[in-house]
Amino acid sequence: MIRVLCLTAALVLVPAAPAAAHNVTAGADLRIAQTIAGAEVTVVVKGTTRVPGPLWIGVVAYQPVSGPPIGLEVRSAEDGHTVTGTVRAAANPQYARLQVERTGPHELRLSAGNETAVIPFRVLVERESAGGVLIYGGLFVAALLLVGGLLTGTPARPGRAMALAAGAAAGVTVAAMVIVFESQVPAPAPEGAAPTSTTSAARGRPYAQVRAETVPARPEAGEEFTLRVDLVDGSTGRPVDDLVAHHEALAHVIVTSEDGRYFRHVHPLRTAPGRLEVRLSADRPGRYLAHAELEREDSGGQLVAADFTVGGTVKASATDSGETGAPAPTVTPRLRPAVPVAGRPTTIEAATPAGVRAWLGMTGHLLIRSQDGDFFGHVHEMGAPGSRVRFTFSFPEPGRFLAWVQYAIADRIVTVPFTVQVTAPETR
Ligand SMILES: [Cu+2]
Structure with a gap:
């Protein structure tokens, strides 16, 4: 009897992983995708079980990251105690060990090249x-x-x-x-957790108001520019600084040229409260669209769109829509039915090489944009990596759609662009 009770007690006491996203606990790693130094990486902060204690930080590379090691700085927001280290981004990274002295709010500064991301997080220790x-x-x-x-x-x-x-x-x-x-009594908040604000949790926060701009205001083709996204809470006028990491990023930003031949799926850096920035270089002049997926705490997911214009002339490299400039694979995904019908599910399947690895927590990503850019969709292959990725997607209306399948292999992110013509359902 006692053994049964002890076993039951052990099961009851297994701590549940907290839902909030910027927390570092023993139970869950914090994973945040970042586009930094021209490459896609994911910062992984492993949990700590005690303070003072070690915080292990690694940077997983999905593309080659050149240059010196990435600088790390962890600072306690409460007493300013700061520890620094460096880490090399790699497909299977070594983890740097940074000693933290207390629980509660911290900031991780990540520096590569002349870019710096500031990621707020909380060190939590289960009580x-x-x-x-x-x-x-x-x-x-x-x-x-x-x-x-x-x-x-x-x-x-x-x-x-x-x-x-x-x-x-x-x-x-x-x-x-x-x-x-x-089981009916709420678990105690871990040590270092934010004070719970019952009002906002109960009522929800407003969607972020989004303002996007480029710096400089009118970029030239072939030259680097910054796409800047400022998020404001309309009800207070203050910066929105409570983005939840969803699909392992604070924001997923898809930048496409109007003709769809330029495509980037990037993860901007938080450079200041309410401000996200990513460096880009467009290869052709014209109008560009940016679609951003983000999620505010207690508010739910949001899809926002913006556009900007690039001047200059077409650059020599403007031939592909890949992330790395490598030629895009020519194998077009297979559709069933071959001509999709609006409002009905279509299966989209793409063959993949060996060695596909999860990126942003998923085996594969399918991104769809309508020709005019008014519609944007994003679904996933959630199964384990294999010889293909398969998606089910229901196109919202007849017309021409631009589509991209994305997955990660050992040293790069593969982007497969294709177009889809969708017909109207037969009316009888
Ligand atoms: Cu993304």
């Missing part, structure tokens, strides 16, 4: 729950009374035996009650 104390305490008292009773020969004295048995039963009862009811 023993009050229920756990009661369960183990109850069982301990019961065991103590029983063993003590046996050793002191109490069974020979009925009155004392009764008292001991009652005490032991009470201990077991307390433990059992806690086991039964603990």
Whole structure:
């Protein structure tokens, strides 16, 4: 009986991973994709079980990252204590060990080339729950009374035996009650957690108001520029600084030229509260579209769109839509039905080489844009990597759509562009 109770207690006490995204706990790594120094990387902060204690930070590269190692700086927002280190981005990175002294809010500064991202996060350490104390305490008292009773020969004295048995039963009862009811009691907040604001959680926060611009205002083809996204809370006028990492990024930004021949799927750096920036270089003049997927805490996901114009003339390299400038594979994905019907599911399947690895938490990504850019869709292959990626997508309306399949292999992200003509359903 006691063994069953202990086992149950152990199961009840397994800490659930917290839902909030910028937290570092023993239970969950913090993973944030970043486009930095011209490459796609994912920063991984592994959890710590105690403070003071080590925080392990690695940078997973999905493309070759040249130059010196990436600079790391972790600073406590509460006492300013700062530790620094460096790490090399690699497909299977070595992790740098940075010592943190306390729980609570911290900032990770990531520097590569002349770019710096500032990622706020919280170091959390699980607290023993009050229920756990009661369960183990109850069982301990019961065991103590029983063993003590046996050793002191109490069974020979009925009155004392009764008292001991009652005490032991009470201990077991307390433990059992806690086991039964603990699941209905919220787990204690881990040490270092943000104070809970019940009002915003209950009512939700407004969607972020988004303003996008390029720096310089009118970039030239072939020259580097910054795409800057400023997020403001309309109800307070203050910067929105509570983005939740979804699909392993603070924001997914897809930049396409109007003709669809230029395509980048990037993950901007948080450079200041409410500000996201990514460096890009467009290879042809014309109008460009930027679609951003982001999620505010207590608010849900948002898809926002912006456009900008690039001047100058077509550059020699303007022949592909790949992430790295490598020629795009020529194998066109297979569609079933071959001519999709608006509003009905279409299966889209692309053969993949060996060695596909998950990127942004998924085996494959399918991104779809309508010709005019008014519609943007994004679905995933969620199965394990194999010889193909397969998606189901329902096109919203008839017409021509631009599509890209993306997946990661050992040293690069493969982008397969194709177009789809969608017909109207037969009306009878
Ligand atoms: Cu993304």
